[in-house]
Amino acid sequence: MTKTEIELQGIKFPLYSLNTLIVGSGAAALNAAVRLHGLGATDIALATESWEGGASRNAGSDKQTYYKLSLYAGAIDSPRLMAETLFRGGSMHGDIALSEAAGSIQAFFHLVEFGVPFPHDRFGSYPGYKTDNDPRQRATSAGPLTSHLMVERLAAEIERRGVTVFKALPIIALLTEEENGEKCVIGAVGLDAAGASAQHRGLTLFNCRNVVLGTGGPAGIYAASVYPESQTGSHGLAFEAGATAHNLTESHFGMASIKFRWNLSGTYQQSIPRFFSTEANGSDERAFLNDFFPDMGALATAIFLKGYEWPFDSNKIRGGGSSLIDLLVYRETVVRGRRVFLDFTHNPEGDRRTGSFSLDKLSPEARSYLERSGALLGTPLERLKKMNPSALELYAGKGIDLSREPLEIALCAQHSNGGFKASIWWESDVRRLFPVGEVCGTHGVRRPGGSALNAGQVGSMRAAMFIARRCGEQPRDAAEFVASAGPRVLERLETAKLFLDRGDSGQRAMERVLSELRDGMSRYGGPVRSAGGIGGEATRAWTRLARLRDSAGVRRPEDLALAFKALDSGLTHALYLEAMREYVRQGGRSRGSFIILDAGGEKPNPVLEDQWRFSLETEESYVGRNVLEVRYEGGKRVARRWVEVRPIPGGESWFETVWSEYLGDEIIR
Ligand SMILES: Cc1cc2nc3c(=O)[nH]c(=O)nc-3n(C[C@H](O)[C@H](O)[C@H](O)COP(=O)(O)OP(=O)(O)OC[C@H]3O[C@@H](n4cnc5c(N)ncnc54)[C@H](O)[C@@H]3O)c2cc1C
Structure with missing residues (x-):
């Protein structure tokens, strides 16, 4: 160099x-x-x-x-x-x-x-x-x-x-x-x-x-x-x-702690902590999962299974599947504006209908796992300590004492x-x-x-x-x-100067837009989507990008990178949403780690409100057989294209043939 x-x-x-x-x-x-x-x-x-x-x-x-x-x-x-x-x-x-x-x-x-x-x-x-x-x-x-x-x-x-x-x-x-x-x-x-x-x-x-x-x-x-x-x-x-x-x-979403960002899979769920929600100010504590499970055995087993089945999975919601828990966490936090916590000091709290918690109510698979791990113990904390002692140290290192305080969680992009x-x-x-x-x-x-x-x-x-x-x-x-490169370099220089000219007010405007953009993405482009929500958010995304281009700024020259990053995020946000918009336009339904709410679909749980109906996508459908491509053309318009999924190639297995291609430098091409 x-x-x-x-x-x-x-x-x-x-x-x-x-x-x-x-x-x-x-x-x-x-x-x-x-x-x-x-x-x-x-x-x-x-x-x-x-x-x-x-x-x-x-x-x-x-x-x-x-x-x-x-x-x-x-x-x-x-x-x-x-x-x-x-x-x-x-x-x-x-x-x-x-x-x-x-x-x-x-x-x-x-x-x-x-x-x-x-x-x-x-x-x-x-x-x-x-x-x-x-x-x-x-x-x-x-x-x-x-x-x-x-x-x-x-x-x-x-x-x-x-x-x-x-x-x-x-x-x-x-x-x-x-x-x-x-x-x-x-x-x-x-x-x-x-x-x-x-x-x-x-x-x-x-x-x-x-x-x-x-x-x-x-x-x-x-x-x-x-x-x-x-x-x-x-x-x-x-x-x-x-x-x-x-x-x-396609993205993965799952439960994570938010004060210290950490993925709550494995033993964090297998220890079967108590889930509860509160109002934003900490009042009105509720065992919000209880209403949606037929009994404590089903609820406790679903929590346990979240350990193996960490990402939110649209296929594992119905029939009291473990992803029903993610959906209920989302409902509490995003839709109802409440806060959700995991408490390792208490077992899940039952009520008159579900009955109280007992390890004997777990499915045979879950109970035998705990037994083999020597973790048939009284509280989630004891079970967690037994199966994964470093889990407590990890949180302690971040100033969170799991033996004293509950862990605030959300359904997060991963x-x-x-x-x-x-x-x-x-x-x-x-x-x-x-x-x-x-x-x-x-x-x-x-x-x-x-x-x-x-x-x-x-x-x-x-x-x-x-x-x-x-x-x-x-x-x-x-x-x-x-x-070749001169014009683009000068354009970046001009943009940097603009960011500096806009100073403090530019930085405040930029931070506002970024915060709206992130909230919008988690609400409309996250694990729970709807055709209307995606369409509205995609349109707002372009408006936000225009606002960033017109108003983003920074107070100090050393922070210039923040403003360039804001433009980058604005464009990324818009194109992710455009892909989602095209997916629903083609009739795409729930699959992988997201659901698309759909009034014509099935209710995933008898107690959930009608708004949670959705239908599952199939592999044979158009969106299943094709891959959606998206490109930002000429810095202006979005090009969308569906291409057929390419099959797994047969590959040449005859040694002499591959050897000859290899010696003839025909492989890396
Ligand atoms: C909580 C969590 C748990 C996970 N668990 C697993 C797991 O168990 N198994 C698994 O396979 N995957 C897991 N993943 C996913 C996996 O960790 C990531 O996909 C992977 O580490 C990404 O590696 P990367 O090198 O692509 O990017 P990263 O490790 O994210 O690195 C990106 C780098 O690019 C730099 N960068 C970004 N923009 C610029 C720029 N403009 N200029 C210069 N530098 C830039 C960043 O500073 C960073 O150094 C997990 C992810 C998370 C968040």
């Missing part, structure tokens, strides 16, 4: 020229850097808005899961079988499913080699357990902080290899040019807060042949969120560059299954732009727990293989770069 300076309209900007810029420092971006370097593509650098930020480094759960091919002695598995599991999730392309399955072992052992402590037995077998949507015990875990450990080890490797890292340099634009009718990435603009008072406002330019985009999920568009605060996402960057996204309708579409080498339809990790939406409607981390590792590995093999050119000459 070389550093020079260029001059545009008399203003000097720092310019870095290199082969590949990697954006972000989550598990996917870091892996891309390690892989590229390992493959000899050493002319690289990584720029992240926050070295300590992101979901991989800061999120976790009871037993954070990593999904891969089964590896324990006696397991029967194959890339094809695993691809079928991924593909069965719906709306996932088969070639991507096969690539993620086939690459899972290589990606997993790469992490093992760097010291991520995935448990194995004395003979070297890696035992697995069954996770959501998984028929074959493919899941493994390094504990509650699996992704954090991955980041730690990959970051250490990057440092050991001496890869250049810009640890606090948000990227605020991707630079593109048109080549033979195709868009191609040619660089990026970063924003260096330290230079924000200078004439160039801290704009730092990258002239590169490839950009690996590992900016994570679109966390900044939700009010109810279990993403760490440091993660906001930057989908707007790729939308502005013209990349196509797909499956934006993961975007959809994102930017990519080839089997993780190249987007903007050439040389490689979205990896959560920003790359390889998943469909349902996915096995842990497959997000696998997809991030396999995708970044394959992108690195492709770049190292096919895209290793020297960076362009600076003059050539400036000729």
Whole structure:
């Protein structure tokens, strides 16, 4: 990488020229850097808005899961079988499913080699357990902080290899040019807060042949969120560059604590805490779940099952399924404006109709689980302590004492299954732009727990293989770069100046819009949707984006990145809602982790009001057989397209044939 300076309209900007810029420092971006370097593509650098930020480094759960091919002695598995599991999730392309399955072992052992402590037995077998949507015990875990450990080890490797890292340099634009009718990435603009008072406002330019985009999920568009605060996402960057996204309708929502954002799966539910709600001021405490379950056995078992069945699932609401609890939490918090808490000091509180709590009323499966865990104990706290002692320490570390205070919860956004579409080498339809990790939406409607981390590792590995093999050119000459990139750089500079001119009033206006946008997304584009709600919110989203463009500002030059991020979130919000609007326009109904309220549907529970009726989508329907793509065209209009789901390829299994293709350099293409 070389550093020079260029001059545009008399203003000097720092310019870095290199082969590949990697954006972000989550598990996917870091892996891309390690892989590229390992493959000899050493002319690289990584720029992240926050070295300590992101979901991989800061999120976790009871037993954070990593999904891969089964590896324990006696397991029967194959890339094809695993691809079928991924593909069965719906709306996932088969070639991507096969690539993620086939690459899972290589990606997993790469992490093992760097010291991520995935448990194995004395003979070297890696035992697995069954996770959501998984028929074959493919899941493994390094504990509650699996992704954090991955980041730690990959970051250490990057440092050991001496890869250049810009640890606090948000990227605020991707630079593109048109080549033979195709868009191609040619660089990026970063924003260096330290230079924000200078004439160039801290704009730092990258002239590169490839950009690996590992900016994570679109966390900044939700009010109810279990993403760490440091993660906001930057989908707007790729939308502005013209990349196509797909499956934006599909996300995961689930119960999480909100004072300290943490996913309440596993033992937090298996210990069967008491759920209660209150008015906003803490008055009028109610055991709000009781009315909706036939008896205490059914209620307590549904709470227990939330441990295994963490994401809200439209298929698990009816018949007193565990997702009825999520729906009731949503009803209390979003619709009724109340607060919901988990109390680990008391068992669920029964009434005359449900009867009182007793472990003997649990389903045989739930009771035997607690028995085998030595947790047939008197209170949720005792059961939690027995099954997961570190759970209490974790909350204590955040100033929350579960033995004294109840935990406030909400139904929160956790993961975007959809994102930017990519080839089997993780190249987007903007050439040389490689979205990896959560920003790359390889998943469909349902996915096995842990497959997000696998997809991030396999995708970044394959992108690195492709770049190292096919895209290793020297960076362009600076003059050539400036000729293409100059206008966009100057536009960013003008925008930065506008943000500063608007100062305090601009910042207040921006914060108001962002808060409306997040509330609107959680209310209308979250786990519970309706055609009218989505349509209204999509229209408001464009108005908000216009307001942000017209009024966003910042008080201090060092905060310029906040305003660029606000525009990014505004655009991301609008395009997610446009995808939802198109989905309902095509007649799409409830599926995966959302329901679409529908007066013609069935009531999910006899006691719930009529407004909660919904119908389930089928895989044979139009929206089941096709994948919805969305693109922001020319920075103006939204293009929508339904494409048929690609099947899992047969693949060539004859060794001599593959060998000959391999030797003939026909594989990585
Ligand atoms: C509570 C919780 C529990 C989860 N549990 C599991 C699980 O058990 N199993 C599983 O597989 N998945 C799980 N997930 C999902 C998984 O953790 C994430 O999908 C994954 O970690 C995302 O990794 P990533 O590298 O794509 O992005 P992240 O780790 O989110 O990193 C994104 C990076 O991009 C940077 N960035 C963003 N915008 C810019 C910009 N403009 N310029 C520069 N840098 C930028 C950020 O600072 C950050 O460093 C969970 C997620 C959450 C929130």
